Every structure is written in structure tokens, then in C-alpha cells.
Amino acid sequence: MAIKKLLFASLLICSMIQSSHGATKERLFTDLEKGALEITATPSRTGEGVVLAAGIDKLSITWKVSSTATKEPEFKTIKVKLCYAPISQVDRPWRKTENELFKDKSCPHKISSFSYDPTVKTAQSFDYTLERDIPTGTYYVRAYAVDAKDHEVAFGQSTNQDKTTNLFSVQAISGRHKSLDIASVCFSVFSVVALLVFFVNEKRKAKIEQSK
Amino acid sequence: MAHHNEDEGSIGTSMHGVTAREQVFSFSVQGEDDGPSSHTVGFDDPTAKFALPVDSEHRATAFKPFSFAKPHMRAFHLGWISFFTCFISTFAAAPLVPIIRDNLDLTKSDIGNAGVASVSGAIFSRLAMGAVCDLLGARYGTAFLLMLSAPTVFSMSFVSDAGGYLSVRFMIGFCLATFVSCQYWTSVMFNGKIIGLVNGCAGGWGDMGGGVTQLLMPMVFHVIKLAGATPFTAWRIAFFIPGFLQVIMGILVLTLGQDLPDGNLSTLQKRGEVSKDKFTKVFWYAVLNYRTYVLFLLYGFSMGIEMTINNVISEYFFDRFQLELHTAGMIAASFGMANFFARPLGGYASDISARFFGMRGRLWTLWILQTSGGIFCVWLGRATSLPIAILSMMLFSVGVQAACGAIFGIVPFVSRRSLGLISGLTGAGGNFGSGLTQLIFFSSSKFHAADGLSLMGIMGMIFTLLVAFIHFPQWGSMFFGPTSDEKKSKEEHYYAAEWTEEEKRQGLHEGSLKFAENSRSERGRKAASDGSSPSTPPENGNPAHV
Numbered sequence: 009m010a011i012k013k014l015l016f017a018s019l020l021i022c023s024m025i026q027s028s029h030g031a032t033k034e035r036l037f038t039d040l041e042k043g044a045l046e047i048t049a050t051p052s053r054t055g056e057g058v059v060l061a062a063g064i065d066k067l068s069i070t071w072k073v074s075s076t077a078t079k080e081p082e083f084k085t086i087k088v089k090l091c092y093a094p095i096s097q098v099d100r101p102w103r104k105t106e107n108e109l110f111k112d113k114s115c116p117h118k119i120s121s122f123s124y125d126p127t128v129k130t131a132q133s134f135d136y137t138l139e140r141d142i143p144t145g146t147y148y149v150r151a152y153a154v155d156a157k158d159h160e161v162a163f164g165q166s167t168n169q170d171k172t173t174n175l176f177s178v179q180a181i182s183g184r185h186k187s188l189d190i191a192s193v194c195f196s197v198f199s200v201v202a203l204l205v206f207f208v209n210e211k212r213k214a215k216i217e218q219s220k
Numbered sequence: 221m222a223h224h225n226e227d228e229g230s231i232g233t234s235m236h237g238v239t240a241r242e243q244v245f246s247f248s249v250q251g252e253d254d255g256p257s258s259h260t261v262g263f264d265d266p267t268a269k270f271a272l273p274v275d276s277e278h279r280a281t282a283f284k285p286f287s288f289a290k291p292h293m294r295a296f297h298l299g300w301i302s303f304f305t306c307f308i309s310t311f312a313a314a315p316l317v318p319i320i321r322d323n324l325d326l327t328k329s330d331i332g333n334a335g336v337a338s339v340s341g342a343i344f345s346r347l348a349m350g351a352v353c354d355l356l357g358a359r360y361g362t363a364f365l366l367m368l369s370a371p372t373v374f375s376m377s378f379v380s381d382a383g384g385y386l387s388v389r390f391m392i393g394f395c396l397a398t399f400v401s402c403q404y405w406t407s408v409m410f411n412g413k414i415i416g417l418v419n420g421c422a423g424g425w426g427d428m429g430g431g432v433t434q435l436l437m438p439m440v441f442h443v444i445k446l447a448g449a450t451p452f453t454a455w456r457i458a459f460f461i462p463g464f465l466q467v468i469m470g471i472l473v474l475t476l477g478q479d480l481p482d483g484n485l486s487t488l489q490k491r492g493e494v495s496k497d498k499f500t501k502v503f504w505y506a507v508l509n510y511r512t513y514v515l516f517l518l519y520g521f522s523m524g525i526e527m528t529i530n531n532v533i534s535e536y537f538f539d540r541f542q543l544e545l546h547t548a549g550m551i552a553a554s555f556g557m558a559n560f561f562a563r564p565l566g567g568y569a570s571d572i573s574a575r576f577f578g579m580r581g582r583l584w585t586l587w588i589l590q591t592s593g594g595i596f597c598v599w600l601g602r603a604t605s606l607p608i609a610i611l612s613m614m615l616f617s618v619g620v621q622a623a624c625g626a627i628f629g630i631v632p633f634v635s636r637r638s639l640g641l642i643s644g645l646t647g648a649g650g651n652f653g654s655g656l657t658q659l660i661f662f663s664s665s666k667f668h669a670a671d672g673l674s675l676m677g678i679m680g681m682i683f684t685l686l687v688a689f690i691h692f693p694q695w696g697s698m699f700f701g702p703t704s705d706e707k708k709s710k711e712e713h714y715y716a717a718e719w720t721e722e723e724k725r726q727g728l729h730e731g732s733l734k735f736a737e738n739s740r741s742e743r744g745r746k747a748a749s750d751g752s753s754p755s756t757p758p759e760n761g762n763p764a765h766v
Contacts, residue, residue, distance in 0.1 A: 011614075098327075099327035099328050099329060099665050100321075100327055100328060101328060101539070101665065101668065101669075102318070102321070102535075102539045110542075111542075113539075140450045140452070141322070141450055141451045141452060143321075143322035143323070143325060144325040145325070180322070180323065180325070180452065181450070181452055182323075182380055182452070183323050183450070183451075183452030183453045183455075183456060184377065184378065184380060184453075184456070185377075185453060188377040188453070188456055188457065189377055189378060191374075191377075191460070192374040192375060192377040192378065192460075193374075195370070195371075195374050195460070195463060195464075195467070196370065196371030196374045196375070197371075198467070199367045199368075199370040199371055199466075199467045199470070200367065200368065200371065202367065202467070202470070202471060203363060203364065203367040203368065203470065203474075206363070206474045207360065210484070
């Protein structure tokens with residue numbers, strides 16, 4: 009049957025996709041060197057209860073390799089990511105923290121990625137404007153040091169181990185637009201009016217028919 | 221032949237054509253009607269200028285799916301595509317949930333509750349739809365649903381929080397009642413001998429919309445993003461597509477469609493005798509028949525599970541296997557698309573088993589199909605690798621969708637008088653089951669989605685055991701044969717029991733008796749050796765698919 013062929017083909021394709029992921033499944037977060045990178049993230053607006061606006065506000069990120077880092081020769085690339093604080097993970101299993109790096113979903117938003125220059129020993133910084141697809145939530149910043157095989161070897165984060173300090177809140181854009189609202193109303197009105205026009209018209213035609 | 225009722229039956233009694241085994245034509249047409257959209261054909265001219273062969277009521281006796289001829293095939297295509305469009309709209313949010321949940325800051329409970337809401341509205345709208353079609357005709361019934369729910373689809377652009385999301389999904393869900401209007405329409409257009417196949421195709425192909433939307437929405441979203449919109453705006457724009465489809469279909473239905481083979485409701489004169497039953501009686505006999513409740517629950521765990529999967533499977537694959545949005549959508553789509561052949565297959569299997577084992581065969585077929593669906597659902601939840609998950613999902617889809625087809629192989633035999641209402645109630649049971657399973661398994665953080673799937677499969681298998689309780693005195697049940705009582709083992713006795721003596725004296729039960737005669741085929745091979753059954757071929761094939 010065609011279905012059997014289709015199933016078999018999809019099985020083949022999927023097992024190929026499967027095997028390409030196989031190599032990364034076993035690497036654990038706890039194996040990474042903690043605190044190898046010292047990183048701070050300063051929002052452009054600070055204060056009690058300040059909520060940053062996505063698409064508008066910036067983070068000023070400063071990082072440097074810690075003097076205690078042992079795996080420093082392996083560093084090839086630094087990947088900086090925006091991560092969810094525990095409070096933004098509640099009742100949201102798609103943001104769960106997992107030890108297996110492959111499965112971990114707590115740091116989905118890429119901030120920046122650049123090659124590591126071992127000759128520069130001082131702190132470097134750059135600005136990052138919060139992207140417009142960042143959801144509402146509470147965040148911190150984490151940087152992974154990645155080796156030549158594209159495997160993470162060390163990390164550093166802007167908050168403490170329990171992820172309770174130096175967190176900042178972001179408010180997402182609403183995604184709504186006035187033009188969209190207007191278009192929506194127009195089409196809705198058109199739909200209802202068109203229906204009524206047909207209906208009334210037909211009733212009138214029927215009445216004319218009957219009176220003939 | 222039509223009987224005149226003193227109490228002109230209340231609106232909605234006829235539920236005409238919800239499964240369409242009715243022989244009696246609800247509206248008699250006599251006619252010099254010469255409205256602009258009706259045929260210039262007299263009622264007593266059987267060789268009317270129709271593209272398809274017709275019977276004396278001008279209902280088509282042949283089914284040509286590639287034809288768009290007026291009025292029959294056109295009604296078929298307009299009907300099933302309208303239903304298909306509404307399935308697209310109702311489940312349009314599902315594949316986009318990974319984006320929507322970020323935009324609206326939704327929690328798992330918010331998403332689950334919205335899913336429940338999306339299927340709950342139709343429980344009521346499906347029950348009311350029969351009445352609406354009686355009043356306005358199938359054309360306006362369909363068009364009203366399409367064009368009045370289009371604004372709800374467009375209003376996704378206003379949604380900014382969980383509450384708004386839930387309300388909009390709830391309102392969109394009402395349009396799933398197009399199932400009823402679609403089946404109603406095909407039933408007035410097609411003869412009872414082929415209505416099983418016609419309704420099966422209309423129902424199955426309409427259900428495919430739940431699969432197509434998983435493919436369509438991520439694709440539309442992707443294209444809109446490429447055109448420059450940010451994700452949180454792009455998904456809102458994407459909802460305009462199902463909205464447009466609904467409006468376009470509504471206009472097509474009104475301009476190209478026709479209520480009845482001979483014309484439209486408002487231009488035809490309703491003369492002649494109308495046979496409409498009393499709603500209270502129809503309701504009473506439906507409520508008294510315990511099989512109604514069994515079917516309600518059984519359908520809740522076949523169609524109900526199917527609709528739940530439509531709502532959760534895309535997000536499940538996205539999250540569990542770290543796929544791209546449109547990849548997850550593709551996989552989810554294949555679940556719903558299997559409806560194209562799986563439902564008719566279930567009905568066909570039911571018919572074949574009835575040929576050999578009668579009604580007992582149908583019941584066993586249903587149990588086997590629905591239970592295997594449940595087993596594969598459990599397997600899907602347990603699967604940790606993508607290929608296994610896809611394989612189990614496909615087997616699961618065939619099992620559960622074929623079970624839907626098989627249930628409607630049994631529904632027409634449960635009651636003759638209350639057939640329409642019981643079919644509507646069974647359909648509503650599907651929505652109820654979907655709401656229930658989403659509420660229990662996918663709305664809280666108590667279970668992982670994977671466990672939710674497995675537990676849902678187990679719950680489905682438990683409830684499927686209820687099939688064993690469907691017992692017909694004249695045909696038996698899964699474990700017991702027909703009763704040995706001489707009187708009770710006659711089909712006539714079962715179907716005539718729905719009429720009071722007074723009604724029997726008036727001869728109102730004639731239709732039921734005729735049906736009883738035809739249903740003797742449900743004895744299986746014994747019917748042939750019985751000798752007492754007439755040679756009229758019974759109305760096999762599958763009636764309405766919800």
C-alpha cells in the first residue's frame with residue numbers, strides 16, 4: 009500500500025535526523041566549568057519595579073574571562089544568551105531547565121555570538137537592544153564558551169547560582185497594530201453586511217414572487 | 221404517503237438529514253414555481269433536466285465526486301468545503317501556539333482552557349443547527365455560520381491576554397455546527413441508498429481541515445514573517461486567511477448553492493403535507509434509550525480524542541522533539557489528513573463485518589478499532605524518538621478515525637424515530653469528550669504532555685469497554701446473542717416500540733416498520749437463511765459522519 013511506503017520513507021528520514029542529533033544528547037550542564045566567564049548585564053533603565061520595553065530598551069553587557077578559568081585554551085566562540093528566571097518558568101513546561109544541554113530550554117534567546125580572542129585580557133562590552141520577539145518575563149544573561157567542536161565547555165551568568173539576583177523584567181510588544189484592527193473591523197462588517205444584503209434581497213424577491 | 225400531524229411539529233423536530241436515512245421528504249414541492257434560481261421543472265416530470273440521475277423526490281441516485289453539476293454535486297462540494305473551512309478556523313490557533321503563548325504570556329493552563337473552550341461552543345450550536353436548517357434551509361444555515369463567525373476569526377487581531385484568547389477561540393468554535401448543515405444539505409440532495417457514502421465523504425473530508433490547518437497556518441505565518449512582520453504581529457495577520465476563506469465560502473454558498481433539488485426555500489411554495497414529528501416525543505425516545513448515552517461517551521473518545529489531538533499535537537512535537545514550527549505542523553497535519561481515507565475505511569469495515577456477523581460484527585469492529593486507537597495513543601505518549609512517535613501517531617490516527625466511521629455505522633440502527641436527535645447528540649458527545657480530555661490531561665502542569673497522551677489513551681480504552689453494553693434484543697451484543705423471546709427478537713418490535721398505540725393506529729409508524737424490514741440485514745448471514753427477509757437491498761454504507 010502507498011501508506012506503508014510512506015511510513016517506511018518517513019521512518020528512514022526521521023532516523024537520519026535522529027542520528028544527527030545523537031552526538032549532542034549526553035552532554036550535561038553540570039559538566040561545564042562554572043563561573044569561567046564573568047558577565048554583567050546592565051539595563052538602560054534601572055530602578056525598583058522598572059520593566060524594560062522590548063524593541064526599545066537596551067542591555068549593556070560586559071564580560072571577561074575569569075582568572076580562575078581552567079578550560080580557557082579550548083574557548084573558540086562566546087555565545088551570549090538571554091535566559092528565563094525561575095519565576096518565568098512556572099506553569100510553562102516549554103521553558104524548563106534540563107541538565108542535558110540538548111534538552112535545556114531555559115535560554116532560547118540568542119543575544120550575540122562572536123569568536124574568542126585570547127589575546128584580549130580586559131573586559132569587553134557591547135550593547136544589545138531587546139528584540140521585538142522577546143516575550144514578557146524576568147530574565148538574566150548567560151554566556152557559554154564553546155570549543156572548536158561547537159560543544160559548550162564553560163559558562164558564566166549575570167545572576168547567582170539560585171538565579172535570584174540581578175534579574176530584570178521585560179514587557180513584550182503587544183503585536184497589535186491600529187491598521188490591523190481597522191482591517192479586522194472592516195472585513196467583519198463586510199461579512200455581516202453581505203450576509204444581510206443577500207438575505208433581505210432574497211426575502212424581497214420571494215415576496216414579489218408570491219404576490220405575482 | 222406523508223402523514224399530516226395535527227400538532228404541526230415544532231421547529232427542529234425533523235432534524236432532517238442529520239444522518240439522513242429518512243425516506244420522507246420534509247418539504248413537499250408542488251410546482252409551478254419559476255423563481256430565478258429554481259429549475260423550470262414540474263414535480264411530476266421525473267426525467268427532469270438534472271445532470272445526475274434522480275429519484276422521484278429529485279434526489280440524486282448517483283455520486284460523482286468530480287462533478288460540480290447543479291444542484292446536487294454543487295451542494296455536496298459547497299457543503300463539505302464549508303465544513304472543512306470551519307475546521308481550519310477552529311484549530312487555526314493550535315500550530316501557532318508556540319508563538320501565541322510568548323506574545324500573550326500564556327501559561328499551560330491558559331492554553332489548555334482555551335483548547336477546551338474551542339470545542340465546547342459546538343456542543344450547543346450543533347444541537348441547535350437542525351432547527352436552524354429547518355427554518356432557513358441549508359444554504360442560509362451554512363452561510364450564517366460562516367459569515368457570522370468570520371468576524372470572530374478576524375478579532376484575533378485584538379487579543380492581548382489569556383482571557384481574550386479564550387473568548388475568541390470559544391466564539392470561533394461555534395462554527396463547527398457546519399457539520400450539521402453540511403449533512404442536512406447532502407441528505408436533501410442525495411438518495412438514501414448512497415447517502416452513506418456521500419455523508420461519509422463529506423464528513424471525512426471536512427474533518428481533514430483539522431489536519432490541513434496545521435500545515436497551512438505555519439506556512440502562512442512564515443510567509444508573512446518573510447514579508448517583514450515581527451512574529452507577534454505575523455500570527456495575527458495569519459488569522460486573516462481562515463477569515464477570508466470563510467467569507468468567500470459564505471458568498472459562494474449563497475450565490476452558487478441551492479437549498480433543495482428544485483430550488484430555494486423562499487422561492488418555492490410549501491404546499492402539500494409535511495410530516496414532522498413532535499419534538500417532545502422525539503426527545504423523549506432519545507433520552508429513554510440508554511444506547512444514546514453509550515454512543516455519546518464512545519464518540520467522545522474517538523472524535524473527542526481526535527479533536528484534542530488537533531489542538532495539542534503540533535505543540536507537543538515542537539516542544540518534545542525540538543522541531544521547527546512548520547515541521548511540527550507537517551507532522552501534526554498528517555494526523556488530520558488521514559481522515560481522507562481512515563473514516564470511510566472504518567465505515568466500510570463496519571459494513572463488511574455486518575455482512576457476515578450482523579450488528580454483532582459492527583460492535584466488535586468498533587471495539588477493535590477504538591481500542592487499537594487507544595493502544596497506539598499510549599504508545600505515542602511513551603515514544604521518545606521521533607520516528608517511533610510518528611509511526612505510533614499514524615497508527616493511532618487510523619484507529620481512532622476509523623472508529624468514528626464505525627460508530628456511525630451503528631447509530632442509524634439505534635432508533636428510527638429519534639434518529640436525527642441521537643445523531644446530533646452523538647456528535648455533541650464528540651465535542652464533550654474533547655473538552656473533557658483537554659481539561660483533564662492538557663490544562664495543568666500535573667502531567668507532562670507525553671503522560672497526558674498515554675493516560676488519555678488508557679481512559680479511551682476503558683470507556684470503549686462500554687461497547688459491550690450496547691445490546692439489541694433482535695441482534696444481540698458483543699457477548700450475547702439475540703433474545704430468544706419470539707416477539708422481542710423481531711426488528712419490528714424494537715422500532716415500533718417507539719410509537720404509542722394511538723400513533724400506531726394513525727399509521728404514523730409506517731416508516732419505522734419499513735426500516736425494520738430493511739434492517740434485517742443486521743442479522744448477518746443468518747438473514748439470508750432466515751427466509752423471512754425481503755429481497756430489497758438494505759441501506760448499507762455509512763450514514764452521517766460527524
